[in-house]
Amino acid sequence: MGTYGDIKQDRPGQYRAKLMYSYADCGYAGIHQLADGTVVSTTYGKYWNDSRKHSIVSTRFHVEELDALAHTQPQGSQAP
Numbered sequence: 113m114g115t116y117g118d119i120k121q122d123r124p125g126q127y128r129a130k131l132m133y134s135y136a137d138c139g140y141a142g143i144h145q146l147a148d149g150t151v152v153s154t155t156y157g158k159y160w161n162d163s164r165k166h167s168i169v170s171t172r173f174h175v176e177e178l179d180a181l182a183h184t185q186p187q188g189s190q191a192p
Contacts, residue, residue: 113178127182131171135161149174 114125131153132138138157145151154170 113175113182127178129178129182131155132157132159132169134158136166138166151175 113127113129114123117123118125132155134157136158138155141155143151143153150172151174152170152172154168156166156168158165159167159169
C-alpha cells in the first residue's frame with residue numbers, strides 16, 4: 113500500500129498485503145476503487161491444493177481495514 117508517487121518513483125510504499133494464496137499461477141487481473149471507498153480485487157488462481165482447476169476469486173475491503181491490520185502486526189511479520 114502506498115501512493116501514486118511511490119509508483120512513479122519505484123518505491124515500495126508502506127506495506128504489502130497478500131490477498132489470496134494460490135497453489136499455482138495467479139495474477140491480479142483488476143483492482144478497482146468504488147465510489148464509497150471499497151476496493152474490489154478480482155483475480156484467478158488455484159484456490160485448492162487438489163485436482164480442482166483454477167477459480168476466479170474476488171475480494172472487497174477498505175484501505176482503512178488493511179491499515180489497521182498492518183499496525184497491529186509485530187515488526188517484520190506480514191499482515192494477512
